[in-house]
Amino acid sequence: MATRIELQVNGKTLRTDADSERNLLSVLRDDLDLTGTKYGCGEGQCGACTVLVDGFPQRSCLTPAGSVIGKQITTIEGLEQDGKLHPLQQAFLDEGAMQCAYCTSGMIMSGVGLLRHNPSPTPAEIIRFMEGNICRCGTHPRIVAAIGKAAKMLQESAK
Amino acid sequence: MKGERIPEAVLEPERYEFQEPPLYHFDLNRRQFFKTLGAGIVVYVLLHNFEVDAQQESGGRGRRGGGFGWPLPQDIGTWLHIAEDGTATAYTGKVDVGQGSRTELTQVVAEELRMPVSSVHMVMADTDLVPFDMGTFGSQTTPQMVPRLRRAAAAARDVLVGMAATAWTVDRKELVVADGKITHPPTKRSSTYGQFTKGQKITAAISEDVPTTPPDQWKIEGHPISKVDGLNFVTGRHKYASDMKLPGMLYGKVLRPASFKATLNSIDTKAAASMPGVTVVRDGNFVGVAAPSESDALRAMAAIHAEWKSTPQPSGRELFDYLKKNSMGGDDRSGHSAGSMEDGLAAADKKLKQTYTVAYIAHAPLEPRAAVAEWKDEKLTVWTGSQRPFGVRSELANALRIPELNVRVIVPDTGAGYGGKHSGETAVEAARLARAAGKPVKVVWTREEEFTWAYFRPAGVIDVSSGVRNDGTITAWEFHNYNSGGAGIRTPYEVPNQRIEFHPVESPLRQGSYRALAATANHFARETHMDELARAIKIDPLEFRRRNLKDARLIAVFDAAAQAFGWNKRKAPPGGGFGIAGGFEKGGNVATCAEAAVDRPNGTVKIVRVVTAFECGAIINPDNLKNQIVGATIMAIGGALFEAIEFDNGRILNPHFSTYRVPRFDDVPIIETILIDRKDLPSAGAGECPIVALAPAVGNAIFDAAGIRLRSLPMIPNGLHEAT
Numbered sequence: 001m002a003t004r005i006e007l008q009v010n011g012k013t014l015r016t017d018a019d020s021e022r023n024l025l026s027v028l029r030d031d032l033d034l035t036g037t038k039y040g041c042g043e044g045q046c047g048a049c050t051v052l053v054d055g056f057p058q059r060s061c062l063t064p065a066g067s068v069i070g071k072q073i074t075t076i077e078g079l080e081q082d083g084k085l086h087p088l089q090q091a092f093l094d095e096g097a098m099q100c101a102y103c104t105s106g107m108i109m110s111g112v113g114l115l116r117h118n119p120s121p122t123p124a125e126i127i128r129f130m131e132g133n134i135c136r137c138g139t140h141p142r143i144v145a146a147i148g149k150a151a152k153m154l155q156e157s158a159k
Numbered sequence: 160m161k162g163e164r165i166p167e168a169v170l171e172p173e174r175y176e177f178q179e180p181p182l183y184h185f186d187l188n189r190r191q192f193f194k195t196l197g198a199g200i201v202v203y204v205l206l207h208n209f210e211v212d213a214q215q216e217s218g219g220r221g222r223r224g225g226g227f228g229w230p231l232p233q234d235i236g237t238w239l240h241i242a243e244d245g246t247a248t249a250y251t252g253k254v255d256v257g258q259g260s261r262t263e264l265t266q267v268v269a270e271e272l273r274m275p276v277s278s279v280h281m282v283m284a285d286t287d288l289v290p291f292d293m294g295t296f297g298s299q300t301t302p303q304m305v306p307r308l309r310r311a312a313a314a315a316r317d318v319l320v321g322m323a324a325t326a327w328t329v330d331r332k333e334l335v336v337a338d339g340k341i342t343h344p345p346t347k348r349s350s351t352y353g354q355f356t357k358g359q360k361i362t363a364a365i366s367e368d369v370p371t372t373p374p375d376q377w378k379i380e381g382h383p384i385s386k387v388d389g390l391n392f393v394t395g396r397h398k399y400a401s402d403m404k405l406p407g408m409l410y411g412k413v414l415r416p417a418s419f420k421a422t423l424n425s426i427d428t429k430a431a432a433s434m435p436g437v438t439v440v441r442d443g444n445f446v447g448v449a450a451p452s453e454s455d456a457l458r459a460m461a462a463i464h465a466e467w468k469s470t471p472q473p474s475g476r477e478l479f480d481y482l483k484k485n486s487m488g489g490d491d492r493s494g495h496s497a498g499s500m501e502d503g504l505a506a507a508d509k510k511l512k513q514t515y516t517v518a519y520i521a522h523a524p525l526e527p528r529a530a531v532a533e534w535k536d537e538k539l540t541v542w543t544g545s546q547r548p549f550g551v552r553s554e555l556a557n558a559l560r561i562p563e564l565n566v567r568v569i570v571p572d573t574g575a576g577y578g579g580k581h582s583g584e585t586a587v588e589a590a591r592l593a594r595a596a597g598k599p600v601k602v603v604w605t606r607e608e609e610f611t612w613a614y615f616r617p618a619g620v621i622d623v624s625s626g627v628r629n630d631g632t633i634t635a636w637e638f639h640n641y642n643s644g645g646a647g648i649r650t651p652y653e654v655p656n657q658r659i660e661f662h663p664v665e666s667p668l669r670q671g672s673y674r675a676l677a678a679t680a681n682h683f684a685r686e687t688h689m690d691e692l693a694r695a696i697k698i699d700p701l702e703f704r705r706r707n708l709k710d711a712r713l714i715a716v717f718d719a720a721a722q723a724f725g726w727n728k729r730k731a732p733p734g735g736g737f738g739i740a741g742g743f744e745k746g747g748n749v750a751t752c753a754e755a756a757v758d759r760p761n762g763t764v765k766i767v768r769v770v771t772a773f774e775c776g777a778i779i780n781p782d783n784l785k786n787q788i789v790g791a792t793i794m795a796i797g798g799a800l801f802e803a804i805e806f807d808n809g810r811i812l813n814p815h816f817s818t819y820r821v822p823r824f825d826d827v828p829i830i831e832t833i834l835i836d837r838k839d840l841p842s843a844g845a846g847e848c849p850i851v852a853l854a855p856a857v858g859n860a861i862f863d864a865a866g867i868r869l870r871s872l873p874m875i876p877n878g879l880h881e882a883t
Contacts, residue, residue, distance in 0.1 A: 019454065026453055030410075035402035036395015038574075040525050041606040045816035048525055076395035089393040096385055096782055099790055100257025101392035102525040102574030108393065127824040134816065136525050136575055137257050138793030139786065140827045 005069060009034065010078025020066025025049045027065045028075060036076035036105045040134065047133030050106040050113075051075050057113030076105040079112065087157070088112055088150035095146040099137035107133050111147045120151050196240045199356045202315040202363045203238035203290075204307045235290045236307040239268065239315055245339055245353030246278045247315070249308055252292020253300050254284040254546055256524075256576035258846045259783040260300045262387045266780060267305050270372060270379040271312030274339035274352070276387060284548045284570035294547035296578060296672055298745035298844025301779065305842060309371040318363055322355040374777040374838040381838075383782030388572070399574050400544045401529035405599040408531065409438070411592040412456040413602065414446035414463060415612065418809030419668070421467040430462040438596040439463075449592040449600045473667040474807040479516050479620050482641045486662035493645025495659040500624075503635025503656030507626025509695045510635075514622050515684035517643055517872040518803035519615040519668055523821060526574020527609035532589035533599040538565050543586040544573035551583030558587045559594070577794070578672035579613060610814035615804055616673030617666060619643025621684035627692045631706040638685070642666060644677025647744050647851060650685060652707040668806060674791070675847040678744040679798065679854065683872055686740035686855035690862065700859065701726055701739050710743070712774055712837075716750040717741050719772035719833045724752035734758065735767065736864025740855035746843025747775040751792075751852035754828075755860035757867075762878035765828075766796065766857055772833035773849055776840035788832045788849040795853035797822045801876045 002017045009032065016031040023042075028034040028051070037060055040048030044059040051060045052074040079086040088111050091097070098104045107130070114121060114129045121129070126147050135143065239249045249268045255261040261281050269276045282288050284295075292304075316336060323341040324331035327348055335342045342349040374381060391397040416422075426446065432439040436451040437459045446463070450456035473481045504510055530543035539561065545551045548568045556563040573580065585602045593600040604612070619642045626635035636654040645661035661677075673679075693703035701721050708714050721727065721739065731737050734756055741750030754768040773788050801820045805812040813819045858869050867883050869875070875882045 022454060029402075030404075030453060033404065034395075035398065035404075038399075038526070039401065039603065040527075041816050043606070043815060043817060046525065046606075076393075080394060085393065092393045093385065093389045096389075096786060098257075098386065098389070098392055099259070099786060100525070100573065100575035101386075101389075101397070102257075102399065104392050105395045127827075130824045132823075134525060134821060134823065136523060136577070136794070136821065138790030138822070138827075140793060140822075140824050141789060141830060142786070144824070 009073045024063040025060040048106040050109040087153040091146040091150040095142045097142035097146040103135045199242045200361045204236045206236045239311040243357045245351045248280045250289045252289045254295045255572040268312045273336045287567045301844040313369045313371045314365045403531040408599040409449040410453040410456045411449045411600045411602040412460045417467040420470045424466040427464045431459040440595045449596040493661045498656030504626045506634040508629045512624045515870045517680040519618040520802045522577045522579025524575035527604040528585040529603040530585035530589040531601045532593040540567045541586045546576045554583040577674045607814045611811045614669040614671040617643045617670040623688045643680040646676035647678025647681040678851045682851040683854045690859040712748045716748045716772040720750040724770040736860045738856045738859025740852040744848040747848030751856040753856040753860045757864040762880035768829040770831045774835035775843040777838045778836045791849035795850045799854035
């Protein structure tokens with residue numbers, strides 16, 4: 001049954017009435033109006049619904065909302081800081097790493113998750129990590145380039 | 160033949176229209192509409208007669224569908240408004256499904272108006288606001304909509320220059336237009352467009368061609384402009400149809416039959432209908448629910464008990480026999496005949512007969528079909544992802560028995576189509592549920608629904624029979640395509656004796672358009688067979704093609720691809736092989752060289768490197784063009800190697816990404832694109848053509864590497880062992 005739950009999303013505490021077994025994707029999209037996170041398959045096969053949970057990429061379509069209470073959830077809407085794009089968002093623009101862009105949110109969230117734990121991935125490491133994200137338009141080489149570029153931007157800014 | 164380009168139909172005839180003719184066609188009140196745009200200048204483009212004819216032809220209703228003639232405003236191709244603030248807004252019925260039309264059309268308007276890209280807005284695919292358009296398919300946006308917008312923008316600039324000349328009482332020839340401003344250098348006067356449009360209310364029609372900027376003087380067209388609204392996508396702000404939410408909106412689900420063509424034996428919806436806030440609709444063969452949340456809708460669906468009566472139907476294992484046995488005879492429109500096959504075969508040193516097959520495959524756009532429908536009084540508004548907003552409007556009017564005038568379809572930039580979103584299923588479902596519920600309703604298909612209830616790229620069988628002389632001259636060419644289609648069926652090679660036929664079949668599965676239609680299947684059969692012929696007479700496959708080609712544009716892409724690839728200079732490493740293929744389609748010319756690595760003990764194939772040369776006339780946006788070529792190449796890898804819909808007696812057996820394999824990061828080879836920019840030729844579309852050469856190039860490379868000839872798409876769904 002639906003109960004009041006509190007979620008920590010993009011640094012804010014958000015409340016909704018939801019069955020704790022409901023998937024996080026539908027809570028984010030339908031209840032909290034955070035529609036940047038996309039439905040692609042509902043089975044964890046395409047990565048369009050990827051969000052960060054405590055800094056790790058997770059498929060929100062397979063995540064019960066009740067399982068992330070008290071954890072820090074980051075969606076695509078939470079990447080911008082003080083009106084400034086995250087370097088990976090900027091790199092996607094610079095590399096033109098999209099066509100229909102429906103996969104873009106999930107690609108960026110997976111990429112951000114990768115860079116948090118591997119700040120200078122090789123192209124082979126990027127490819128292996130991104131294998132679970134589907135782009136049907138075929139922009140894969142540009143996405144790999146964008147993640148590589150963002151890694152460099154992050155390292156420059158850390159110096 | 161004699162080296163002449165085969166004339167292409169102005170528009171690809173659509174074989175697979177699902178819709179009945181619409182009930183009504185009402186005129187849009189043009190004068191009233193232009194009033195709503197407010198002050199400023201409106202320029203609209205009257206279509207040439209042949210363009211109007213073409214629209215009717217493709218819609219199929221004017222001539223084939225029962226005599227409904229299209230009234231106005233079908234003679235208007237586009238319109239453009241320059242507001243009092245000096246910004247320009249162009250109106251078009253085309254959609255952006257990721258192919259980059261919004262950016263391309265923005266460039267075109269900005270170029271002719273001599274203003275920054277950021278000052279131009281496109282209103283696309285809103286049937287209440289834009290002129291009729293038959294749809295975004297057949298690579299028509301570039302050859303058809305681009306010239307119209309150019310004319311409109313050039314005419315608007317002309318009007319503005321005239322206004323400046325009058326206002327300043329100077330000779331218009333002395334005026335210079337740049338950066339959204341008109342300047343008169345002798346008197347050093349300068350004003351923005353907004354200064355001249357303020358308080359004006361001018362409407363101008365252009366029917367004649369107005370001079371537009373020659374490609375060698377382009378400053379915005381011809382340059383790599385980034386996706387104009389890219390920021391909205393990397394921030395998640397863009398609202399796709401599936402992201403729409405209206406106050407009080409309900410979530411809809413539709414009951415699906417247990418198998419295709421199944422009919423209801425019995426149904427009990429009482430339990431579902433008694434759930435709070437749930438509306439159940441049963442209307443003819445349609446059963447659906449609308450509920451306050453998606454989980455409520457799913458619970459209501461689970462409470463419906465239905466029994467189905469199924470109908471026996473063909474299964475995948477018997478598909479190709481079925482297609483051959485059930486063909487309905489030749490289709491004259493795409494067929495071609497010349498000389499005599501008997502003479503041609505008699506003149507040959509070597510003869511070859513082979514059969515090629517292609518499976519049904521799914522578009523699987525990452526955004527599944529989605530729609531939000533809202534009724535206000537008798538007026539219906541539907542937001543949906545579709546390539547045919549006006550087609551969906553007709554579908555809605557027809558299904559709901561209401562006039563088209565009362566239907567508005569709005570297509571936000573959509574999560575891809577690839578030819579797979581011509582139909583309006585979710586729009587009709589959402590509208591029917593919303594009418595019953597008295598509230599807006601959203602329907603988003605699940606991935607399983609999208610894999611099952613959309614339509615597929617047609618499967619096909621292709622029989623090829625040929626004769627060749629030892630000097631490399633092809634003497635005979637017979638080509639029969641069963642079911643997959645007539646696009647790209649004719650050979651670009653010079654053959655005096657040929658017989659080419661497309662044989663339609665009542666398809667076991669619902670089928671329709673797919674990026675490049677049947678050109679992929681026909682190029683696969685033709686370019687594989689060409690490789691087989693070259694091997695039979697021991698001539699290099701590129702040299703063999705060159706000996707039989709006169710088409711300079713096609714030869715140019717073959718040579719460009721071969722040179723960049725190192726076709727004549729490099730030798731494949733052990734276990735590796737090279738393949739080449741090419742052709743033309745939708746006004747574009749493509750040649751692809753591929754390197755494959757075959758691991759015979761493990762039965763695996765890796766595409767190592769692909770070089771594609773492409774020429775589609777004057778390039779409008781080289782970066783977007785490269786993106787399209789690479790994207791088509793990667794999409795082609797799926798159909799070439801492993802994508803196939805499996806089905807059994809009316810059920811799809813693999814309606815999930817876990818069982819229907821699409822290309823992923825690790826499948827992507829090194830891809831190089833060679834663009835040939837022909838500024839002397841009109842621009843053609845590029846979303847489709849680059850997909851056609853990959854599969855045969857890879858198949859030919861596999862043969863070169865391992866001596867294994869693969870004649871079925873996909874070539875290795877379960878690895879090389881099972882394919883041989």
